[in-house]
Amino acid sequence: MKDLLASKTKIAGLILAFLVLLVMPPFYTSYWVTLFTQMLIFAILAMSLDILLGYTGLSSFGHAGFFGSAAYVVAILSTRYKMGFLICFVSGIALNIVISTIFGLLVAHASGVYFLIITLALGMVLWGLAFRWVSMTGGDNGISGIARPDIGLPIALKDPLTFYYVILVFFLISLILMAIFVRSPFGHSLKGVRESESRMQVLGYHTWFHKYLSYVATAAFAGLAGALWAYFNGFTSPYDLDLTASIEIILMVILGGPGTLIGPALGAGIIVFLKNFISAYTQRWLLILGTIYILTILYAPQGLMNLIKDFLKGGQKETKAGERS
């Protein structure tokens, strides 16, 4: 019975997602289409952090740094050097891979709070670059005027709905890639690192290397989200990669349910929606964010997705995420 309920819920969820994301958008107002585009980009970003936070068990306070630096690469290359979409897009991800292979040498030794602190410091380095390297990044003003790319489609991407569907394709590709990634032998080894690093070493895993690769993979996917964000927003600023942005991403993952991929995507949707919705009424968005954070920790420490899973399993008290912290 319980399995039936679980599979029914799964099918219902899929149908709902299919309707909301694929069928309905032409009937949305352009405000909602734009909002959904934003949700999908942040969903990719949140899923990328989930690989690190949910699967490898490392919480990074500098994830927005990767998001932002890819956005800046796209911004600089497309506005200053008039590069095409493909070069900008690939460079954004490539730079993140380069940065993370260097940063990774420093962070992969750490775990727990130390990982948090060192990623925070490195994230601030990237923020500092964006903020202070005025001749290249425009400093506090950021870079504006990033045009929607021409990727050879017959219809212009200026149209929000077309752009939305392009982002949806990127989202689905990322989701599939990451879903295979976490179910791969390597993804399996990351769960082991999360659960007991000492046991992994005794089994014969060079855990440093696994953490290192996981960090690089995470950065690459964050770069993908960042590059899309630059095209979506048409504008980048240091606020894309500051500490608040990093914390927002963490909240998306924790709210949605670490270690589930779909959960963080859901979390991203909720946070982006609330942010847009609430900031229409008040300037105090961060206050609301803090409240959500506290409520999540108090009432759903394992996140929404795990809450649903446990509910479907029927009263099995699991505190997955709570124990991981």
Added chain:
Amino acid sequence: MASIDTIEDKSSVPCLVLEDLSIDFGGLRAVDGVNLTIKPGERRVLMGPNGAGKTTLFNLVSGIYQASRGRILYFEKDVTGLPTYRRAALGIARTYQITNLFPSLTVSENILMACQALERTKFVMFRRLSSYHRLMDRCNDLLKEFDLWEKRNELVKNLSHGYQRQIEVAMALAEKPRLLLLDEPAAGLSSAETHALTLLLKKLDPSITILLIEHDMDVAFEFAEKITVLYQGKFLTEGTKEEIKNNPTVQEIYLGAE
């Protein structure tokens, strides 16, 4: 079969040699100049009261700690400075006295983690683990062998202590080790469970060299031909069951004489 052949070829070469092995923690010398030679296929029990340095010795051999002094030779190869994962790749496996598993993963996921530990495929990122049939088969064999088949989809943290101890041993054996370090595998088990475990250990491939830490005299005496006694980090004595039983010093410090 190849690994067994090489062991037979090298039967004159000791499996493990410890030379003057020592480690200091601050001012405390937890293991102090221990010398030990273990032949391939030998079953040896390490005994000694609390604080004798047994587990520390295991941590030195498996590479958790680095020795302050002395050498560790494994089939004549100096492994003293090698990191833990390299020693595991050479065939040194161990279990923990305090259960150290992957609590939020299922039993079969735990076993799979051990099965793929020494495979190159552990770095494959874009193919599903479940598509590696050889690994899955090996995992299923182990699950059946260790009587864990019924429990394979349960989370390890939800299992009883007895099952968890069984998984500890199953994971160590999943890697087909040549040297197996068992740190009190029967700790906290009921007498029935201990008996089952002893039977299981006796059934193991005779080519595997086993070093066993055990407080339970019955288990120890039943299992090993030779027993080494440590006391306060130092080698005290070694010998057969009878010799150890009748050794007055051992009786005094370990069994608590009048």
